[in-house]
Structure formats: C-alpha cells, structure tokens
Amino acid sequence: MTLTEEKKEKKIETLEEATIRFAGDSGDGMQLTGGQFTNATAIVGNDLSTLPDFPAEIRAPAGSLAGVSAFQIHFSSKEIHTPGDILDVLVAMNPAALKTSLKDLKPGGMLIVNTDAFTETNLKKAGYEENPLEAEINQKYQVFPIEISRLTQLALEDMNLPGKVVDRSKNLFALGLMYWLYTRPMDTTIDWLKKKFSKDPVILEANLKVLKAGYHYGETTETFISNYEIKHAKLLPGKYRNITGNEATVLGLVAAHELTGLTMFLGSYPITPASDILHELSKYKNLGIRTFQAEDEIAAIGAAIGASFAGGLGVTTTSGPGICLKSEFTGLAIKTELPLIICDIQRGGPSTGLPTKTEQGDLLQVMFGRTSESPIPILAAATPGDCFETMIEAVRIAVKYMTPVFFMSDGYLANGSEPWRIPQINTLPKIEVKFRKEADGFYPYLRNPDTLARPWALPGTPGLEHVITGVETEQITGKICYDPQNHDAMIKIRAKRIAQIENDIPDIKTIFGESKGDLLILGWGSTLGSINAACEQLLKQGYKVANAHLRYLNPFPKNLGEFLKNYKKILIPEINLGQLRLLIRAKYLIDAQGFNIVGGQPLKVNGIVEAATKLLKA
Amino acid sequence: MAISNQSQYTKADFESANDIRWCPGCGDYAILSAVQGVVPALGIPKEKFVFISGIGCSSRFPHYMSCYGFHTIHGRALTVATGVKSINPDLSVWVITGDGDGLSIGGNHLIHAIRRNQDFKILLFNNRIYGLTKGQYSPTSELGKKTKSTPYGSIDNPINPASVAIASGATFVARTVDKNVKHMMEVLKKAAAHKGTAFIEIYQNCLVFNDNAFEGFTKKDVKDDHSVYIEHGKPLIFGKNHDKAIKLNGFHPEVINAANGNIKETLVHNEHADDRGLAYVLGQMGVENEGLPVAFGVLRQIEQPTYQERLFEQEKLAKEKSLSGGLPQQTLEQILNAGDTWMVK
Ligand code: SF4
Numbered sequence: 001m002t003l004t005e006e007k008k009e010k011k012i013e014t015l016e017e018a019t020i021r022f023a024g025d026s027g028d029g030m031q032l033t034g035g036q037f038t039n040a041t042a043i044v045g046n047d048l049s050t051l052p053d054f055p056a057e058i059r060a061p062a063g064s065l066a067g068v069s070a071f072q073i074h075f076s077s078k079e080i081h082t083p084g085d086i087l088d089v090l091v092a093m094n095p096a097a098l099k100t101s102l103k104d105l106k107p108g109g110m111l112i113v114n115t116d117a118f119t120e121t122n123l124k125k126a127g128y129e130e131n132p133l134e135a136e137i138n139q140k141y142q143v144f145p146i147e148i149s150r151l152t153q154l155a156l157e158d159m160n161l162p163g164k165v166v167d168r169s170k171n172l173f174a175l176g177l178m179y180w181l182y183t184r185p186m187d188t189t190i191d192w193l194k195k196k197f198s199k200d201p202v203i204l205e206a207n208l209k210v211l212k213a214g215y216h217y218g219e220t221t222e223t224f225i226s227n228y229e230i231k232h233a234k235l236l237p238g239k240y241r242n243i244t245g246n247e248a249t250v251l252g253l254v255a256a257h258e259l260t261g262l263t264m265f266l267g268s269y270p271i272t273p274a275s276d277i278l279h280e281l282s283k284y285k286n287l288g289i290r291t292f293q294a295e296d297e298i299a300a301i302g303a304a305i306g307a308s309f310a311g312g313l314g315v316t317t318t319s320g321p322g323i324c325l326k327s328e329f330t331g332l333a334i335k336t337e338l339p340l341i342i343c344d345i346q347r348g349g350p351s352t353g354l355p356t357k358t359e360q361g362d363l364l365q366v367m368f369g370r371t372s373e374s375p376i377p378i379l380a381a382a383t384p385g386d387c388f389e390t391m392i393e394a395v396r397i398a399v400k401y402m403t404p405v406f407f408m409s410d411g412y413l414a415n416g417s418e419p420w421r422i423p424q425i426n427t428l429p430k431i432e433v434k435f436r437k438e439a440d441g442f443y444p445y446l447r448n449p450d451t452l453a454r455p456w457a458l459p460g461t462p463g464l465e466h467v468i469t470g471v472e473t474e475q476i477t478g479k480i481c482y483d484p485q486n487h488d489a490m491i492k493i494r495a496k497r498i499a500q501i502e503n504d505i506p507d508i509k510t511i512f513g514e515s516k517g518d519l520l521i522l523g524w525g526s527t528l529g530s531i532n533a534a535c536e537q538l539l540k541q542g543y544k545v546a547n548a549h550l551r552y553l554n555p556f557p558k559n560l561g562e563f564l565k566n567y568k569k570i571l572i573p574e575i576n577l578g579q580l581r582l583l584i585r586a587k588y589l590i591d592a593q594g595f596n597i598v599g600g601q602p603l604k605v606n607g608i609v610e611a612a613t614k615l616l617k618a
Numbered sequence: 619m620a621i622s623n624q625s626q627y628t629k630a631d632f633e634s635a636n637d638i639r640w641c642p643g644c645g646d647y648a649i650l651s652a653v654q655g656v657v658p659a660l661g662i663p664k665e666k667f668v669f670i671s672g673i674g675c676s677s678r679f680p681h682y683m684s685c686y687g688f689h690t691i692h693g694r695a696l697t698v699a700t701g702v703k704s705i706n707p708d709l710s711v712w713v714i715t716g717d718g719d720g721l722s723i724g725g726n727h728l729i730h731a732i733r734r735n736q737d738f739k740i741l742l743f744n745n746r747i748y749g750l751t752k753g754q755y756s757p758t759s760e761l762g763k764k765t766k767s768t769p770y771g772s773i774d775n776p777i778n779p780a781s782v783a784i785a786s787g788a789t790f791v792a793r794t795v796d797k798n799v800k801h802m803m804e805v806l807k808k809a810a811a812h813k814g815t816a817f818i819e820i821y822q823n824c825l826v827f828n829d830n831a832f833e834g835f836t837k838k839d840v841k842d843d844h845s846v847y848i849e850h851g852k853p854l855i856f857g858k859n860h861d862k863a864i865k866l867n868g869f870h871p872e873v874i875n876a877a878n879g880n881i882k883e884t885l886v887h888n889e890h891a892d893d894r895g896l897a898y899v900l901g902q903m904g905v906e907n908e909g910l911p912v913a914f915g916v917l918r919q920i921e922q923p924t925y926q927e928r929l930f931e932q933e934k935l936a937k938e939k940s941l942s943g944g945l946p947q948q949t950l951e952q953i954l955n956a957g958d959t960w961m962v963k
Contacts, residue, residue: 039958042958042960043958043960045960045962188958232962234962235962236962237962237963238961238962239955239959239960239961239962240959240960240961240962241955241956241957241958241959241960242957242958251953251954254950254953255950255954258950263705265701265704265705267697267701284953285932285933285936285937286933286936286937286939286940286945286948287940288933288937290704290705290929290933292700292701292704294697294700294730295726295727295729295730296726298694298697298727299694299696299697299700299726299727299730300697301697302690302694302696302697302698302700302701302727303697303698303700303701303704304701305690305698305701306670306688306697306698306699306700306701306702306703306704306705307701307702307704307705308701309688309698309701309702310701310702310703310705310706310709311705311706312701312704312705314701328691329691329694331691332690332691336688421962422954422955422959423954425950425951425954458706459665459666459668459686459702459706459709460665460666460686460706460708460709461665462663462664462665463665464665465664465665465684465685465686466686466687467669467680467681467683467686467687467688467689468687468688468689469680469681469687469688469689469690470689470690470691471689479636480636480681
C-alpha cells in the first residue's frame with residue numbers, strides 16, 4: 001500500500017460491541033433491512049441479539065408515530081445476552097422515527113437521518129413544531145444529515161424507473177451505508193436480492209446499485225471519519241445459523257415429529273405473533289406433517305385433540321387471546337389424558353392488548369385458567385434458540401405422561417434472533433412412544449405404576465374399544481361415575497401425576513454467581529438475557545449475587561425450595577406484575593421481591609441492576 | 619376403508635353394557651337402535667367405528683355403543699372428528715349432535731366441516747328444545763315458543779338445519795324421523811355409503827320438554843298429508859290417498875292435485891343435481907314455508923373429493939417432489955442446517 005493510498009483509506013476502529021437501530025415508516029422496509037444486516041452480522045461471526053418492533057396495523061398512516069417500524073440489533077465480539085438497552089447508532093428514515101427512537105440513543109451517539117423525509121407535513125405528523133435537526137440536537141449527538149431519498153434517485157437516474165420503485169429502494173442505501181460503517185460484507189444481501197428478483201433483472205440491478213451507492217457513500221464522502229470493525233465472537237465451536245424463536249419452535253416440532261415417529265398434526269388459527277409457526281410448519285408436508293388452519297381457535301385445539309386420540313401428535317399454536325378460547329378443550333385434554341402441545345406465544349394484553357409487543361402476562365392463565373383442579377405441565381423457552389430444545393422436552397413430557405403441555409414463548413423470542421449452534425442429530429433425545437395393543441387386561445384408566453400414565457389405545461385396535469369423555473369417570477375402568485369418593489380420588493390422581501414429573505426434570509442451577517449469596521435473581525422465559533447481563537454487571541461490582549432461570553414452571557424443579565434458601569433475598573424480574581413471584585411465594589413461603597415493567601418491551605438490564613442494588617442495600 | 623365382503627356382526631355386537639340414561643320413551647332410543655341395526659352389515663370391522671359427540675342428551679350416544687367413542691365438549695365434536703380423520707382416514711367416524719349442540723354453540727364448526735367435505739357422518743338429532751338443561755328453546759324452536767327461558771314466547775326466527783347444510787355445500791343431506799325406523803335405517807345406509815360429509819337431520823321427540831313436536835309427521839291420520847317421502851328419479855307424490863303432488867312454479871313449490879292426472883307437471887327428484895337449488899327448495903318445504911309437506915329422504919347426494927382425499931393427495935405430491943429433489947429440504951439434518959450457516963472453530 002502506498003502512502004497516498006493509505007491516506008485515502010479511512011481508519012478502521014475496532015470495537016467490542018455496538019447497538020444500532022433502523023427506524024422508519026412501516027412502508028420503509030425496516031424489518032427487511034434489519035434482517036439483512038443481521039444475516040451479514042451472523043456470517044461475520046459476531047454474537048448478536050435482535051429486537052424487531054413493528055406496529056400492529058399493517059399500513060398505519062404514512063409518516064405517523066403509530067406507523068413507525070424499527071429493528072434493533074446488538075452485536076459483539078463477546079458473548080451478549082440482550083438486544084441492548086441504549087443505541088450507539090440510530091438510523092431515522094423520517095421525523096416520526098426520530099421522535100419515537102431518539103430517547104434511546106446514547107448521548108454522543110450517531111444519528112443518521114434521511115433529511116429528505118423531514119418535510120413540513122412529516123414534521124407535523126410526528127408532532128414537531130419545528131425541524132429538530134435545526135435545534136440543539138447537534139450538541140447532544142453526532143448528527144449525520146443525509147439526503148438518502150435524493151441520493152437514491154441519483155443512483156438510479158439513468159434507469160428511468162417509476163418514482164415509487166425508486167423511493168422504495170432507499171432502505172438499501174441505508175443498509176449499504178451501515179454495511180460500510182461496520183465493515184460487513186454485502187454478499188449475503190447481494191445473493192438474497194439475486195434470488196428474490198431473479199425474474200426481474202431491472203429491479204435487481206436497481207437494488208444492487210442503491211445498496212452499493214450507500215456503501216460507497218460511506219467510503220468516499222467526507223461525512224464519516226472512520227468506520228468500525230467488530231471481531232468475531234468466541235462462541236462454542238460448531239456450525240451456526242441465525243434463528244428466531246418462531247423458527248426454532250418450528251424446528252423443534254419437526255424434530256419431535258421425527259424423534260417420536262408420530263404424525264404431527266398442527267391445528268391453528270392465525271394470530272400474532274404465533275402465525276409464523278403455522279406458515280413455516282405448513283411447508284413440511286413432504287415429511288408427513290399435517291397442518292390445519294381451522295375456522296377458529298377452538299376448532300384448532302379440538303382437531304389437535306382428535307389427532308392425538310387417533311395416534312398423532314396434536315399441536316396447537318396461539319397467543320393469549322387464543323388460550324382463553326382453548327381453555328375448555330384444554331380441560332378436556334387434561335380429563336381424557338391425551339398428549340397435546342399448546343404453544344402460547346405471549347403478547348401484550350389484556351384483551352387484544354398489544355399484538356406485536358411482548359409480555360409475560362399469561363403464566364397464571366396457563367397455570368390456572370380452567371375449571372376446577374386441572375393441572376398441566378408448563379415449560380418456557382428462554383432465548384430464541386432455546387425454543388428448539390424446550391419444544392422437544394415439552395413433547396417428551398406430553399407423550400411419556402399422556403398429558404397436554406404448555407409451551408411458552410413470547411413476542412420478543414418469536415421475532416428476535418440470535419446465533420444458534422445447530423445440534424447434531426445424534427445428540428437429540430429419542431422419544432419412545434408405546435401404543436397399547438393387547439386386549440387382555442386393558443382398561444382405559446389403568447395406569448402405568450411408574451408414570452401414572454394411562455394407556456394410549458388407538459381407535460382401530462381390535463378389542464380395545466372404549467369411550468373417553470369429559471364427564472368424570474371411574475378410576476381404572478373409565479366409565480362415567482358420579483361417586484363422591486371416586487371424584488376426590490381422581491382429582492388427587494390428576495394432581496399427583498403432574499406433580500411427580502418433578503422427578504424427571506433437571507434440578508435448577510445457578511447460571512452466574514455462587515451457589516450461596518446475598519441475592520438470587522430468578523427468572524423465567526425471555527428475560528434470561530437481561531437477567532444474565534444484569535447479574536454479570538452486579539458480580540463485576542462485587543456483589544454476592546447469582547441468577548437462575550426456570551424452564552419448568554409446572555411442576556417446578558424438585559430442588560427449587562431448597563435452592564432458594566441459599567440466598568438471603570430473591571428478586572424476580574418479570575414482564576408482568578409478579579406472576580411467577582406469586583407462585584413462588586405461595587409454594588415456598590418466601591418473601592420474593594419483584595421487578596416488573598410491563599411496557600411491551602424486553603426488560604432493560606439497567607432496570608434490573610438498579611432494582612437488585614436497591615434490594616441488596618435495603 | 620377396509621370393507622370385508624360378508625359381515626359377521628349382529629346388532630348385539632354394537633350394544634354396550636352401560637345403562638342407558640335417556641328418559642323412557644325418548645326418541646333417542648329409536649335412533650340408537652337404528653344405528654345399531656345398520657352398522658353390523660356395513661362390512662366394516664367393529665374397531666374402525668368411532669362415535670364422537672358433543673354435549674346434550676343426544677351426545678350420550680357413544681356411551682351406548684360398544685365402539686370407540688369420544689364424548690367431547692359442547693358443540694365441538696366436529697372439530698375432534700376432523701383431527702381423528704386427518705390422522706387415520708381408515709376409520710368410520712360418526713358424529714352425534716343435536717340442534718343446540720350442532721346449530722347453536724357448534725354452528726360455526728358445522729358450516730366448516732361441511733364445506734370441507736370432511737369424510738364423516740353427522741347425525742343431528744333435532745328435538746327443537748334443550749333437553750339436558752331442562753327445557754330452554756333451541757335454535758330450531760318455532761317462533762313464539764314458550765319455554766322456561768321464553769315465558770313470553772321466543773322472538774327468534776328458527777334455523778332450518780337442512781338449509782344450513784345445503785348452503786354450506788353439503789354433498790349429502792337427508793332428513794328422517796325417529797318414529798319411522800325403517801326409513802331412518804335406509805337413510806343411514808345411504809349415508810354410510812356416501813364418501814364425504816353425510817349430514818342427516820333426524821326429527822327426534824323429546825317427550826319431557828317438547829312432546830309431540832313432530833306429531834304432524836308421525837301421527838297416523840295426518841302424517842301422510844304433511845310429509846312427502848322423496849326418492850331419486852321419482853315424482854313427489856304424497857297424501858293419504860296418493861292424490862297430491864308437488865310442482866315447481868319457478869322457484870316455488872306448489873301442491874297440485876295428482877288425482878286429476880297432473881302427473882306430467884309433478885316435480886321429479888334428482889338428488890345428484892350439481893346445482894344446489896332443488897335440494898334447497900325441497901329442504902325448505904314445510905319448515906321455512908308453510909302449507910307444504912316436509913320432505914323426508916335424501917335431499918342431495920353428489921360426488922366430490924373429500925378433505926381427506928385432498929389432504930393425502932397433497933401430502934403424496936409433496937413427498938414425491940421432495941424425493942425428486944424439487945423441494946430444498948428433505949431430512950431433519952438438512953432442515954436444521956438450512957439457510958446461511960457458518961462454522962466456529
Ligand atoms: S330430556 Fe328429552 S331428549 Fe333428553 S333424554 Fe329426556 S326425552 Fe330424550
């Protein structure tokens with residue numbers, strides 16, 4: 001390299017991590033832009049965590065605050081746990097995006113704005129009296145005003161494309177620019193565009209031009225003094241792919257279909273944020289997986305229960321409002337003791353609530369939301385990739401113990417992504433399934449003494465003809481029975497057969513910190529990342545803290561009661577008003593404290609750190 | 619479905635040892651007996667029958683058969699049947715429902731099971747009342763009906779089950795009545811032979827809460843003037859003296875005097891008509907428009923691929939496509955490793 005060339009080359013700074021957010025109008029393609037950036041970042045080998053955040057309305061009015069769609073990604077050369085509390089870079093494609101996101105940008109952070117969108121109308125729609133770019137914003141942040149729309153037009157000047165097409169590709173300019181800024185290769189996006197527009201070479205050419213124009217803009221103009229490099233993270237060796245929670249849930253279901261040898265039957269009704277599971281699983285008809293888009297949530301679970309009765313593996317996927325509708329059928333599956341997987345991809349509530357935002361508000365609903373005493377195992381995934389393993393475990397419990405099982409995820413896990421180490425097939429558990437065949441000594445409710453499971457006897461098997469019913473039935477024979485003593489006994493058997501599953505699940509262990517200490521931060525579900533990060537920080541500050549996470553919410557791990565006693569105080573952060581806390585307090589008579597922010601967003605690490613510090617000092 | 623040529627079964631093989639708890643004299647007994655009379659001769663192994671019901675008096679039915687059965691929850695039997703048939707198409711699935719179970723709480727599922735042409739029988743026991751909950755009006759109760767929940771009379775228009783079924787695209791729709799066991803058995807046999815959804819409305823007397831609701835079609839001196847038994851290819855003639863006939867005036871059926879040689883104008887039934895119009899007109903007679911006899915028999919029977927046939931055809935094609943390399947992922951290994959991947963050493 002000659003001296004002059006070196007001068008032209010910009011300086012590349014190495015950073016440990018960065019958090020950036022693309023924000024724009026729903027029509028600006030921010031989810032796509034973020035998704036592409038994520039893929040490129042994954043290929044570079046960074047650890048990453050993403051947070052897509054989009055409105056419930058499909059086409060909210062353009063330029064409005066309600067119509068802002070954002071995609072946040074935190075990536076690092078070290079192991080990370082969350083999509084990041086605060087932003088290093090904000091790309092704001094219009095005033096509304098700026099207005100909703102600016103509060104999350106760190107002081108001194110980079111603000112890249114598409115100045116072309118800062119028109120009087122757009123400013124008004126965003127509620128700005130005057131153009132914020134002309135105000136003191138420049139003193140607080142490094143502002144990079146760029147005419148993204150005009151530069152996009154210039155790049156395509158000679159192609160004579162309709163204005164709409166040109167305008168629609170401006171997100172690729174922003175993407176190209178960010179690729180340059182963080183020294184990501186553009187290959188994954190180029191390949192993707194080539195595939196997507198293979199039948200439309202003109203659009204392909206236009207998109208490639210704009211993408212590269214964005215990249216070269218960063219490289220050649222004087223706007224940016226340097227760009228950044230984030231070296232690959234030292235993850236466990238293996239083969240990786242980037243995965244969202246819903247994708248991992250689907251892979252878990254596909255694996256369960258293969259591992260059990262049962263025909264999987266998914267009964268589902270479209271609902272945000274669970275629909276993608278139905279979409280994805282529907283593609284695997286070639287494996288013999290059967291998917292059924294039912295007329296409603298009730299029909300969806302009913303068909304799944306029918307499938308299990310006939311010897312398939314019934315699955316139903318939904319979110320909180322769907323769980324309400326399914327509760328009567330869930331009771332039937334509990335009463336008739338059939339295996340079934342009910343997936344609750346939680347979203348903000350109550351009622352319609354916040355369909356595209358995350359929450360952990362359904363724990364008590366799945367635990368108790370049915371008539372009478374109707375116990376059911378509940379498992380919750382903790383990260384997007386963890387949905388895979390948790391699903392397989394849910395299936396194992398369902399078929400071994402002949403019971404419906406709740407699989408819990410949430411909007412954040414469903415759409416958020418992380419690098420996922422692809423498991424070796426031979427490390428996956430074999431799930432043994434036995435159907436009753438012998439007619440001799442058969443009774444529908446004669447239980448296996450070890451598992452207390454009743455036999456799975458399929459219609460079509462000669463000599464095992466029997467009727468199952470939601471009406472209370474006699475122990476062993478399964479005949480309708482209204483006897484008080486029998487009912488009391490059946491209620492207790494149903495409770496016991498779920499409670500004893502604690503003998504077949506792993507003990508809870510600390511993740512960070514020591515096995516004894518001043519404070520335990522206990523969590524479940526998607527808060528794992530925030531809690532891990534918070535715990536690491538607190539440990540660095542010298543506190544005697546530890547954290548642990550529950551995959552099994554019912555029954556709890558057998559050692560949980562003893563385990564909790566190893567810590568002077570317990571903090572349970574949740575995206576609800578303390579549902580796990582209620583269960584823990586009730587069961588173990590422990591004065592657990594909560595940290596509860598129910599804003600439709602993942603918990604902030606800082607919030608947990610503050611709550612923990614306060615509790616430690618109290 | 620595996621059908622053997624000769625049947626070794628008798629009616630007794632399908633009777634369960636459970637005590638029957640319907641009120642003595644309930645029309646349900648006749649239906650149970652008719653079903654138990656028909657199924658042994660169908661040539662289907664006993665273990666392949668599955669009776670699935672919801673909630674209501676009629677829904678106790680599976681307990682009184684000695685077959686596989688699933689007594690589910692109110693209104694939802696059809697959804698369960700959908701799952702059963704989608705896993706094992708080889709089973710002969712019979713859904714037992716009532717006017718409350720099938721048309722009120724389960725009305726949605728009825729429409730959708732029928733439009734999909736799910737391959738099962740639906741026996742809807744219509745007694746025009748809620749029996750199990752002790753006497754409230756049902757969706758088929760007549761306007762003005764006084765019941766416990768309608769002391770001033772019902773202000774709801776009733777629904778006609780056959781109309782719902784035909785409008786939903788049913789490939790088999792029939793109507794029969796508990797008191798005419800012979801006719802019921804014939805209809806059941808035809809339903810059993812049908813491929814796809816076979817919907818049968820059975821007028822069933824609830825002697826406790828709605829006695830004699832169907833007297834007009836069952837009482838000796840009046841029944842022949844109030845009902846017409848329809849058969850494919852046969853003219854619609856009825857009346858005590860076979861002197862009345864149905865003729866179509868545009869879309870409107872009219873009663874004409876058949877004794878006067880008006881035979882040429884008489885409507886001839888075609889249950890296989892592609893168009894739903896005729897079945898709809900016949901199904902309405904005497905129920906939605908008065909002054910006409912109620913039609914009993916098969917209103918409609920057409921051939922159409924069933925949901926199960928389409929399901930398995932699609933699955934077969936997907937498998938073939940996958941084997942020939944037309945689909946990107948085939949094995950679990952390939953599926954897990956799909957998309958952009960990278961190695962960490
Ligand atoms: S209440 Fe009516 S329908 Fe029910 S069993 Fe008694 S007579 Fe039959």
